């Protein structure tokens with residue numbers, strides 16, 4: 001039996017998640033590395049398909065374990081249905097969206113960097129905003145396991161700092177989605193600072209800032225400064 005997988009570039013992933021309407025309640029984002037395959041083993045879709053075969057044939061799971069696989073070239077491959085809990089962390093999968101990053105990110109092995117780092121960071125930001133989650137809701141596999149996953153070379157502090165501050169430069173500057181990107185970065189920041197809620201912006205991201213929204217944000221900054 002064969003199964004196809006679909007790759008998203010960052011901007012396509014943003015559009016896909018933006019229009020997603022999930023019945024399942026999402027309460028955390030799981031971060032994993034594959035360990036094997038390594039970055040150097042990556043050969044496009046066939047690498048995702050062989051993980052799927054391993055998960056379904058060898059381990060007997062209903063489907064590939066992860067919802068998304070982030071490749072060294074920055075492509076985000078789809079996977080398990082988002083309406084299903086992942087098979088990522090034994091006992092801690094309920095409500096999770098699971099990312100596998102292809103590579104062995106244990107210290108002295110491979111490095112999470114470049115397009116792959118851009119892709120995982122952008123994807124995590126999009127999901128936090130979509131599901132009204134905070135960086136506290138990002139879960140490393142090793143927090144609930146004896147494994148080192150997502151690799152001893154990746155500290156939580158470093159990763160969260162990237163989520164908050166990384167500038168994603170590789171987006172096509174001429175695309176509509178990228179023209180939109182500055183708004184998303186600003187909105188993510190306002191959200192992290194507690195100045196807006198996800199609901200304030202859900203349907204307004206593409207419409208520019210209405211005057212009421214500017215007034216709302218200014219008032220919240222004023223109230224915060226006064227408190």
Ligand SMILES: [Zn+2]
Pocket residue numbers: 031032033088141147149150
């Ligand atoms: Zn893991």
